[in-house]
Amino acid sequence: MTTDLLWPRYAAPTDVTAIEAVPLRDRGLPESTYALLTRAARMWPDRLALTVLPDAARWREPLQRSFSELLDDVHRYANLLHRLGVRRHDPVALMAPNCAELIPATLAAQLAGIAAPINAAQSQQHIAELLRRSGARVLVAAGPELAADTWEVAHEIAVSGGADAVLVLRPTGAAGVPADLPEVDGVRIGYFGALSADIDSSGFAGDPPRGFDMAALFHTGGTTGVPKLAAHTHDNEVANAWMLAANSLWDQDSVVLAALPLFHVNALMVTLLAPLFKGQGVVWAGPLGYRDPVLLSEFWKIVEHYRIASMSAVPTVYAALAERPVDADISSLRFAMVGASPLPTAVVEKFREHTSVPLLEGYGLTEATCASVRSFTDAPRPGAVGLRMPYQQVKVVRVREDGSWEDLPTGTTGVLAISGPTVFAGYAVAHDEHGHVLDGMGKLVDGWLDTGDLARVDSDGFIYLVGRAKDVIIRGGHNIDPAVIEDALLAHPQVTAVSAVGRPDAHAGEVPVAYVTVAADAGITEEELHAWAGERVPERAAAPRTVTILHALPVTAVGKPYKLALRADATRRELEQALATIAGVDSIHASVADGSILATVEIDGSAGEPAVKAILDRYAINWKVMVRK
Template structure:
């Protein structure tokens, strides 16, 4: 692949002089993977690490073996009745078998990845909405409850015909098959069926949230994913000799596309950082040693990961191979950005994307100006604009440069809507623009800056949490009148969920009781609120809707006040006021009364140090 300089918008526009249809000619992910495997079948496609302590002894899979397993998986699924409109759901940690399943499923039918950490009832709802026909899951393993959850729900999914267990035995009477035994019944050198995949055929259904019983499933075409892989190669400068590290989960499109399809299409090597990825403490503790051994050119991460790595010493490890880290999924604090680059000597390329855009829509240019805090420039053949919408989510007008509004994206990577029509209301702006629900502004150079979210998703360490997953179970609690879940800033995870609860007068309901109910009834562990705040009245708009910005401001105020207690004897008092800001979206105004004899600048520096890992913009005045 040609190496391209990406210094700014002019380079991206010049690249677009040749239509993307001429640059990206593959119609399917299978065709793209075949092309990548053919570059050098003997090259290593994947180095799989069991954990961080045994990183020097990986399981190596060549490209010849890799594409062979994908063909076997596709043949197996076809034999089990999977056709172009049938769904294979997988519930797996990050394993080589996960890639075989994903790409084999897309070759025979449609893949539906599910987060293994979800509760059984939520998994069942997703499978029901997706009309799952075949499920691939983990077998029984100590410390892993995937099979236990699948066994609870498999007979309650109306369309499910069989289950395939990775590292588990066959039970033909129950229509359960061993992955390892079943896949070896099929040839690896060719597909046993004829399928002419059209570029507009649906390749995958990714879960992006949604309330209990009505999950949001994004329909992505083969060409959405194929063209996305090419865009990532252009912006990241991928080469066949490159190695990339994959630590993000393979139920998420960052893991499957940025550190999956994109490098596989160029014959690069992918190091899979254990079944748990970045959630494996042994991987994080040995991270820099792993870099020294495998010499990766880049890895993809979320701010949470960088925050952890910042606290791990390099101890002399040679990490000079790393050209940069691609960071997205949640805002990155400017101070964390600077500290991480200083700690590691590598460059951070901040980007932005979402499942509905196949994973990425913008990135800071690798060869040009990186505007810290921005999400960069639109990727080739993509467009970003900012629009004003009314309270019903309907388009009003395009915004001016520097004006905050709804961020909209357009391009060949943008999905075909959600499975359930109810989720498709007001998601499109005239002209085939997708309204992301994120708020932001464009500057005079075309860089985009996020300022908040109009949609209410809480993003915890890059993981999307629908507030309804918290609110609906709490509404079922006796004496609860009103509930609103919002994101509270968090130094490690970016934000965490908190729940504001209005209770009936004289109910005697305590925050501890509500929290205990949430732990028992919220269907996803990551969504259980970190704090419950009982309030006499939840703020409402003039038309009676819950005004969540006020609650987010209150949650930020509480968090900053708690953190600034660390100022101790430097100050007599601290006041924090949080509200709207026309450039940054949200501002925390911090007024400090200095203790006698204390230096104002030293106090400001201390505040900056305390709040370094938070992303909400703040200003400090010292009296």
């Protein structure tokens, strides 16, 4: 494996074609995430791999591990899982905030079996269903010192017979004797670190994974109320990690900041696996990550101290950081990656003006492992999310009524489809003695993935997102299934129909709102329905911001729910509030144009035009201003 084959130039849009002149199979990529880790430990045994902060307030007191030490930890943890009966097709559930033990535990789960990360903020019912679908019988979970609420859920899972073993994680750098853990008949419960302390770290006792083996099951927003489990193979993850690492802006000295939760593919791919390719050190923020207000207040000092070169976050984080005075030397920060939710123009401009650091926008989805599209700091294309990554192909299609696809010409808006080595194997819908039962559930057609996003591709291959064919609501990078909101409101005896959609939001990209119809003689108010939903929606982030009562919900010509019309109405209502104090605003309209929402603001005279445009730039929406002279 030569350096030239592994690291071609990847700094400009024109490099993609040159890269693809060499088949991916000839580039000598490691066979699995485990092989990727062992390569890093062999090439840079003493180099610092992990710097894990116990929390944002104690950012000067990290726990640090070299690449060889990280490999030792993974061997110990994987061998313990092997002793507990975990084999190649067995998933290991992981439910904890980021901490020093969770990182090797995730890699060990992929070595011994299959990693199945879980967001503990979901309802206990959803968590139990994810465990059932995955077939996981071993649960790695936060203990009472690390996250008391998560530990309560894990303990209840053990009591209810939902796990055969619960391996408990302690906070980063925890000292002293931990609290005793309660006993549960028939369930092995113990601290992961203590149980694995004396286990051999020189190698793995089982058979190492191969490229076609399943590496992870990541839950993603679905249409049934319970998230779906997207299956990633080792080939998927290694290929996508290499595509990210191949970015010529990254070198071996680039220190990466990680502050997104490991149950999200971005944290695994961008800040754990990709840095292994070039031996880059990663600084992991505390368990709250970007949600910790102390991290944001100390952020620039952390960048200076650890010489952070790049980071990955959602637009809301960059909007918040643009408000924080730069009180340190941040010259090490070369670029910042952004994705997961719509990116307002105002955030891009304000962050760069405030920090002189460019935002490198990207696009991807869990079903395509993580990242499929990236932009280029030296070749900006306003309005585009970027160009496809090497070895991934994109096209725009029209999905006919019978489910068949029609390829559309360049520049035409349609559903974005992706093919290539990162496209997932399908959704895990069940688990039996032979392993997982996978189903594309209509998302896979002849090797192409229906992203559910509406887009157009220009003649140079740059991709412009114009809306979503799917209903998922993305609040600050967090996918919200509207079904959980709709089910909660439909449970009200006076509600007859519900549609939940995303409303543009200057801070979170969009927030959920709900529209309902009620029985003819109902005396219920919108405020009462809002309170009802807030009490019953399973996670706080999904609770609708408003509930609006309508005489009828819009439908298509064939009687299907027409959510685009509701999204247009939500956009109009939001902009009416945002522009209420601007003199001269005559009217605000939001219409459906080519599958996306277009907001039109009419103003009398040009005096108020700069103020109107400044406010509209805060939103990731299509808009135009018409000035009446």
